[in-house]
Amino acid sequence: MVSYKPLWRLLVEREMSKGDLRKLAGIAPNTMTKMRKNEEVSMTVLNKICAVLNVNYGDIVEYIPAENTEGEVQE
Numbered sequence: 001m002v003s004y005k006p007l008w009r010l011l012v013e014r015e016m017s018k019g020d021l022r023k024l025a026g027i028a029p030n031t032m033t034k035m036r037k038n039e040e041v042s043m044t045v046l047n048k049i050c051a052v053l054n055v056n057y058g059d060i061v062e063y064i065p066a067e068n069t070e071g072e073v074q075e
Contacts, residue, residue, distance in 0.1 A: 004035050007060035010053065025052045 022032050025048040034041055
């Protein structure tokens with residue numbers, strides 16, 4: 001599972017709205033919706049965000065291992 005919490009925190013720190021980021025990076029509204037739902041997006045989108053914010057991937061996204069119903073981590 002992927003989480004964009006680092007990105008949302010970064011936007012707050014920089015006093016930038018999600019809409020501002022979307023416009024500056026040229027990201028489609030439906031892509032931002034996917035990100036709000038912590039769904040995967042393309043590397044192209046992540047590249048655009050990193051370029052606009054001048055950051056690395058690790059600054060905007062984190063990997064969270066999924067657990068199955070028995071509490072075991074799935075890869």
